[in-house]
Amino acid sequence: MKKTINLILLIMGLALAGCAAQTVANESSTPYVDISPEELSLMMAERRDSFVLVNTHIPYEGDIPDTDLSIPYNEISAYLDQLPADKDAEIVLYCRSDNMSRDAAETLAELGYTNLKNLDGGFNAWRDAGFPFEIEP
Numbered sequence: 001m002k003k004t005i006n007l008i009l010l011i012m013g014l015a016l017a018g019c020a021a022q023t024v025a026n027e028s029s030t031p032y033v034d035i036s037p038e039e040l041s042l043m044m045a046e047r048r049d050s051f052v053l054v055n056t057h058i059p060y061e062g063d064i065p066d067t068d069l070s071i072p073y074n075e076i077s078a079y080l081d082q083l084p085a086d087k088d089a090e091i092v093l094y095c096r097s098d099n100m101s102r103d104a105a106e107t108l109a110e111l112g113y114t115n116l117k118n119l120d121g122g123f124n125a126w127r128d129a130g131f132p133f134e135i136e137p
Contacts, residue, residue, distance in 0.1 A: 031109030032093075032102070032116035037129040040064075040092065040119055052084060056104040057095035057123070062135035064094065064126055073100035076107050087112045094119035094126070 035043075043051065044066065055063050056073035063070065071079045073095060083091065091113060093101040098121055105116045119126065127133045 032105035032118045034098075034120040035092070035117050036120055037126045037131055040094075040117075040126070041129075041131055043092070051090035051092050051117075053092050053094075054083075054104070055095065055123075056093050056101045058100070060136075061096060062123070062133055064123060065132050065134055071104070073104040073107075076104045077111060080111070083108075083113075088114050090115045090117065092117040092119065094122050096122045097124055098122040 044053075048066065053064065053066065053068045055067050055070045056076065057070075058072045058074070060070060069079075069082055071082065083089075091108065093104050093108075093116065095101040095104075098118060101118050101122065105118050108116055121128075123133060
């Protein structure tokens with residue numbers, strides 16, 4: 001009887017360990033990379049022409065200077081004709097806080113885009129870091 005209980009406990013422990021490992025693997029495999037405002041600023045200074053910068057926030061509340069596109073996060077799949085045809089092209093997404101841009105990045109990843117970046121903290125973090133922000137009148 002004691003051997004049976006030990007065997008059951010061992011099997012349960014292994015099953016729980018497998019579930020925990022799977023959860024960690026899923027959490028670390030986001031389809032995009034978060035970047036800080038400082039990283040985005042450096043990218044813009046050093047290689048601005050190498051990526052597409054997309055504001056996904058709705059309603060529109062302004063742009064980081066030199067933003068290429070404003071596309072509503074929940075309609076991004078309808079605007080694929082404005083995004084690079086090359087699904088390996090680098091695309092940097094942002095919104096106000098980064099909730100909408102994360103959704104947009106996940107949608108684009110599901111559509112096959114592979115080189116996605118998300119501005120961690122959105123344009124709020126960008127402005128808080130002292131970088132310029134444009135608001136159209």
